[in-house]
Amino acid sequence: MRKINTRRFQRATRDTPREVNRRILLNLVREHQPISRADLARRLAMSRGMVSALVSDLISAGLIYEGGTGQASRGRKPKLLHIRGHDRLVLGVDIRRRQTHLLLTDFGGSEIAVEMFRTPAALEALLDELAGRALRLIEAHADLGECHGIGLVVPGMVDVSAGEVLNAPTLGWRHVRVREMLTDRVPVPVHVERDAVACALAKIWLGRRGEHRDNFAYVTVSDGVGAGLVVNGQVLRGRGHAAGEFGHVPLNLDGPLCSCGNRGCWEAYTSNHATVTRYLGREPSDRGHRSEREVSVEDVVDRAASGDPAAMAALRETGRYLGIGIAGIVNALSPDEIIVGGEVAEAWDLVGPSLQGELGARALTELSATTPVTPEPSDRDTRLRGAIMLVVGPAFAAPVIA
Numbered sequence: 001m002r003k004i005n006t007r008r009f010q011r012a013t014r015d016t017p018r019e020v021n022r023r024i025l026l027n028l029v030r031e032h033q034p035i036s037r038a039d040l041a042r043r044l045a046m047s048r049g050m051v052s053a054l055v056s057d058l059i060s061a062g063l064i065y066e067g068g069t070g071q072a073s074r075g076r077k078p079k080l081l082h083i084r085g086h087d088r089l090v091l092g093v094d095i096r097r098r099q100t101h102l103l104l105t106d107f108g109g110s111e112i113a114v115e116m117f118r119t120p121a122a123l124e125a126l127l128d129e130l131a132g133r134a135l136r137l138i139e140a141h142a143d144l145g146e147c148h149g150i151g152l153v154v155p156g157m158v159d160v161s162a163g164e165v166l167n168a169p170t171l172g173w174r175h176v177r178v179r180e181m182l183t184d185r186v187p188v189p190v191h192v193e194r195d196a197v198a199c200a201l202a203k204i205w206l207g208r209r210g211e212h213r214d215n216f217a218y219v220t221v222s223d224g225v226g227a228g229l230v231v232n233g234q235v236l237r238g239r240g241h242a243a244g245e246f247g248h249v250p251l252n253l254d255g256p257l258c259s260c261g262n263r264g265c266w267e268a269y270t271s272n273h274a275t276v277t278r279y280l281g282r283e284p285s286d287r288g289h290r291s292e293r294e295v296s297v298e299d300v301v302d303r304a305a306s307g308d309p310a311a312m313a314a315l316r317e318t319g320r321y322l323g324i325g326i327a328g329i330v331n332a333l334s335p336d337e338i339i340v341g342g343e344v345a346e347a348w349d350l351v352g353p354s355l356q357g358e359l360g361a362r363a364l365t366e367l368s369a370t371t372p373v374t375p376e377p378s379d380r381d382t383r384l385r386g387a388i389m390l391v392v393g394p395a396f397a398a399p400v401i402a
């Protein structure tokens with residue numbers, strides 16, 4: 001039950017029912033393409049005539065098109081409908097402390113080009129390099145279509161409407177108006193989002209056919225640790241744009257120093273740096289980067305897979321700490337599912353059991369204790385797919401009324 005805000009509302013107009021049905025139809029085409037008008041009429045429980053009218057609207061708006069013909073038991077073969085995606089391009093960008101990845105796709109998410117470069121430490125140098133690559137990619141594929149936007153994913157808190165990164169501890173950014181800085185260099189719309197939220201958006205929009213997620217948390221375990229929270233199908237942002245920053249909930253007031261400047265945060269026990277440090281047998285309080293230059297978290301995962309006992313123990317321990325924090329999320333929000341993305345998810349045979357053990361011991365009801373925790377080993381792809389959805393998603397989102 002949602003109360004109507006009588007000071008800020010979107011009232012219905014004469015066109016509202018048609019607009020709502022158009023969006024539902026557009027999403028049905030997206031999910032079931034190629035699809036016939038007859039199939040749409042069946043799914044919408046609507047007459048063929050009404051469906052044809054909505055389809056005409058969407059074709060003339062350039063959102064769908066008629067492709068090849070389908071099968072029919074008798075009579076004329078139906079023309080099948082598709083989302084018009086092939087001639088609209090989108091660039092997804094994932095900025096992380098060490099590497100920045102770019103993915104050019106069409107509106108349907110088909111991959112056109114990928115690139116990667118080492119993230120320069122200086123902000124201006126990073127944006128110059130990124131803009132140069134973005135312009136080259138867009139120009140090199142201009143024959144395929146126009147670029148409709150850049151989705152930019154960063155490991156930090158973002159004021160989405162201002163396009164401003166408020167605080168990205170692992171990058172050392174505070175109050176960086178990155179959207180403005182990038183659109184000055186590349187003249188296309190830029191959408192900026194926190195990494196965990198972008199991953200959550202990817203899971204909302206890009207699940208398998210028929211899969212629907214409304215209440216879940218996507219936990220990113222990377223240089224930093226955070227969560228994208230989805231409640232009733234909507235991303236939770238909060239007044240300070242920091243909802244989901246569970247990585248900075250303290251587990252121990254005297255614990256190791258965290259990237260945020262405080263001590264004993266969940267992140268300080270579970271980040272990739274913490275796992276590597278643990279593997280090297282050092283105290284997690286050692287924030288020096290020497291160890292990371294010698295050994296990466298991927299190395300720890302590889303060594304564990306080949307039976308290195310120290311690597312296996314380090315990952316089990318990371319799983320334990322992940323479980324402690326995830327139990328906190330489960331007790332606070334009671335989500336339907338927790339998804340864990342990041343390199344450590346590739347060692348789920350080690351991380352998973354110790355994580356589940358802590359969750360089972362700390363969850364407050366029997367049902368909470370059985371909350372599914374799903375590993376997402378292809379986290380890098382999810383981050384980029386989320387970046388793409390920042391541009392594509394709004395075209396398919398439910399209209400806001402009342």
Ligand SMILES: [Zn+2]
Nearest residue numbers: 248258260265
């Ligand atoms: Zn912290």
